[in-house]
Amino acid sequence: xxxxxxxxxxxxxxxxxxxxxxxxxxxxxxxxxxxxxxxxxxxxxxxxxxxxxxxxxxxxxxxxxxxxxxxxxxxxxxxxxxxxxxxxxxxxxxxxxxxxxxxxxxxxxxxxxxxxxxxxxxxxxxxxxxxxxxxxxxxxxxxxxxxxxxxxxxxxxxxxxxxxxxxxxxxxxxxxxxxxxxxxxxxxxxxxxxxxxxxxxxxxxxxxxxxxxxxxxxxxxxxxxxxxxxxxxxxxxxxxxxxxxxxxxxxxxxxxxxxxxxxxxxxxxxxxxxxxxxxxxxxxxxxxxxxxxxxxxxxxxxxxxxxxxxxxxxxxxxxxxxxxxxxxxxxxxxxxxxxxxxxxxxxxxxxxxxxxxxxxxxxxxxxxxxxxxxxxxxxxxxxxxxxxxxxxxxxxxxxxxxxxxxxxxxxxxxxxxxxxxxxxxxxxxxxxxxxxxxxxxxxxxxxxxxxxxxxxxxxxxxxxxxxxxxxxxxxxxxxxxxxxxxxxxxxxxxxxxxxxxxxxxxxxxxxxxxxxxxxxxxxxxxxxxxxx
Amino acid sequence: xxxxxxxxxxxxxxxxxxxxxxxxxxxxxxxxxxxxxxxxxxxxxxxxxxxxxxxxxxxxxxxxxxxxxxxxxxxxxxxxxxxxxxxxxx
Numbered sequence: 372x373x374x375x376x377x378x379x380x381x382x383x384x385x386x387x388x389x390x391x392x393x394x395x396x397x398x399x400x401x402x403x404x405x406x407x408x409x410x411x412x413x414x415x416x417x418x419x420x421x422x423x424x425x426x427x428x429x430x431x432x433x434x435x436x437x438x439x440x441x442x443x444x445x446x447x448x449x450x451x452x453x454x455x456x457x458x459x460x461x462x463x464x465x466x467x468x469x470x471x472x473x474x475x476x477x478x479x480x481x482x483x484x485x486x487x488x489x490x491x492x493x494x495x496x497x498x499x500x501x502x503x504x505x506x507x508x509x510x511x512x513x514x515x516x517x518x519x520x521x522x523x524x525x526x527x528x529x530x531x532x533x534x535x536x537x538x539x540x541x542x543x544x545x546x547x548x549x550x551x552x553x554x555x556x557x558x559x560x561x562x563x564x565x566x567x568x569x570x571x572x573x574x575x576x577x578x579x580x581x582x583x584x585x586x587x588x589x590x591x592x593x594x595x596x597x598x599x600x601x602x603x604x605x606x607x608x609x610x611x612x613x614x615x616x617x618x619x620x621x622x623x624x625x626x627x628x629x630x631x632x633x634x635x636x637x638x639x640x641x642x643x644x645x646x647x648x649x650x651x652x653x654x655x656x657x658x659x660x661x662x663x664x665x666x667x668x669x670x671x672x673x674x675x676x677x678x679x680x681x682x683x684x685x686x687x688x689x690x691x692x693x694x695x696x697x698x699x700x701x702x703x704x705x706x707x708x709x710x711x712x713x714x715x716x717x718x719x720x721x722x723x724x725x726x727x728x729x730x731x732x733x734x735x736x737x738x739x740x741x742x743x744x745x746x747x748x749x750x751x752x753x754x755x756x757x758x759x760x761x762x763x764x765x766x767x768x769x770x771x772x773x774x775x776x777x778x779x780x781x782x783x784x785x786x787x788x789x790x791x792x793x794x795x796x797x798x799x800x801x802x803x804x805x806x807x808x809x810x811x812x813x814x815x816x817x818x819x820x821x822x823x824x825x826x827x828x829x830x831x832x833x834x835x836x837x838x839x840x841x842x843x844x845x846x847x848x849x850x851x852x853x854x855x856x857x858x859x860x861x862x863x864x865x866x867x868x869x870x871x872x873x874x875x876x877x878x879x880x881x882x883x884x885x886x887x888x889x890x891x892x893x894x895x896x897x898x899x900x901x902x903x
Numbered sequence: 904x905x906x907x908x909x910x911x912x913x914x915x916x917x918x919x920x921x922x923x924x925x926x927x928x929x930x931x932x933x934x935x936x937x938x939x940x941x942x943x944x945x946x947x948x949x950x951x952x953x954x955x956x957x958x959x960x961x962x963x964x965x966x967x968x969x970x971x972x973x974x975x976x977x978x979x980x981x982x983x984x985x986x987x988x989x990x991x992x993x
Binding site for chain 2 (some may be wrong): 769778789797798801802808
């Protein structure tokens with residue numbers, strides 16, 4: 372089932388309660404910068420007049436504005452009239468629109484709008500029934516065509532027959548013809564009429580979707596589906612899946628807290644940051660200029676995602692590591708896997724997994740982020756060419772064939788791999804012509820999957836700096852991270868382990884903290900301490 | 904950097920010529936490369952000498968010379984195979 376909770380920034384909620392005047396002031400302050408203007412539109416208690424001001428911007432964040440319950444009605448009306456598909460989706464995600472707007476959206480010819488309408492907890496039953504008609508028609512057409520192709524086969528067993536034949540054509544057609552997202556939204560809505568559920572029971576209830584759910588499991592999760600229908604599904608081996616109440620997207624969980632954005636700007640007035648710090652804002656903990664709040668409890672597992680999303684923690688712990696001779700920063704750019712920014716340290720076995728769908732605790736994987744403290748340089752000189760070729764196996768490069776150029780790429784790879792700094796005793800040196808040849812081939816071959824040179828500028832990471840943090844705060848931060856590590860929650864403890872390793876490697880970490888780190892049960896932390 | 908002697912250059916040219924023959928059948932060449940990484944490495948380095956891409960140290964020629972026999976055997980096998988195919992076609 373779908374549920375929409377008010378998507379708000381808890382620190383702004385606390386601030387409005389404790390100090391309404393300061394809350395008004397901070398909203399005005401948020402309006403002063405393009406980045407914070409975008410962020411404040413996500414907070415679903417931001418007043419209409421502020422949203423109206425943001426909406427007048429060129430390139431206004433329409434997703435945040437139109438899905439915000441305080442969005443001024445005249446803006447919604449105007450956007451409805453213009454009928455742009457994306458805008459209609461955003462409006463359909465707005466929890467405050469009334470039934471007349473829902474009915475208007477339900478007439479859209481753009482399927483994702485209809486899906487979002489059907490996901491609404493306030494979607495009227497007759498709208499759900501009407502939109503189910505679309506799925507029913509698609510299903511009937513599919514069934515009709517398939518039974519024409521398999522004359523004499525009982526339509527109820529069409530899928531089985533097709534599968535027995537070893538044919539995947541049926542599922543291919545099923546995926547193309549049937550709007551599964553819409554069907555799933557209707558199946559998951561408790562307002563859907565009973566007879567619609569009954570009709571759904573004749574459809575492919577067992578067919579697994581990419582997220583391992585099925586039409587049957589969605590129905591099992593819906594409290595309005597009768598016990599009889601659930602028993603029927605259960606007999607087919609279908610069970611309830613994890614009930615995800617956050618099916619309606621949260622802009623804040625996706626993009627982060629608006630108040631965290633405030634900590635990103637060095638010119639954001641300190642009095643607001645102090646007020647947020649007083650409320651226990653986790654970004655305040657990393658800010659060297661903000662005081663330690665006595666008795667304030669911080670839960671690493673609660674706020675680590677914010678630290679990572681805004682990269683404040685990396686900004687605090689990474690740049691100063693460049694002072695170490697055994698630390699090297701790397702930047703891997705891949706059109707398929709995205710960007711990966713990481714560092715290596717001799718004697719510390721960081722694990723790096725740069726697959727598209729995997730998470731790496733030891734690197735930053737957000738693509739093309741603008742980090743003033745980490746400047747990338749795209750030029751493919753001989754050093755970068757050698758670095759890129761060094762990371763590739765010659766036999767892998769053979770898979771690209773001779774490329775019509777007499778195996779020039781292999782030739783470039785062979786001379787590069789046997790002449791770079793990594794080669795202990797090379798049997799030759801490159802001529803100028805050879806260097807140009809290697810660079811030319813590297814430039815074209817590694818165009819969208821390559822190492823890029825990155826320069827670390829700690830002064831541009833300020834005010835965040837491990838060195839600048841007072842001792843008392845350093846101890847507090849370390850303890851909070853150690854607690855997070857020891858709790859072993861999901862994958863969060865692995866982030867904790869990485870941050871503790873960074874603290875161990877930092878030359879500004881005092882002995883008192885090193886002693887605490889020595890007691891942490893982590894191979895990485897131990898390795899970092901032993902090389903420091 | 905050592906001067907490239909005429910003999911060394913001739914050696915590299917012979918290897919380059921074998922490499923040109925070997926790469927005509929790219930499928931077979933890739934299979935051969937998988938099993939003979941050292942031969943492939945020095946065959947391409949011989950090509951790099953011929954094309955003036957590298958300045959070799961004397962020990963490189965020793966390494967290149969050490970692959971000649973085996974590489975030559977491979978290239979002649981390919982030639983024999985080509986001849987057989989031609990005969991079969993006739």
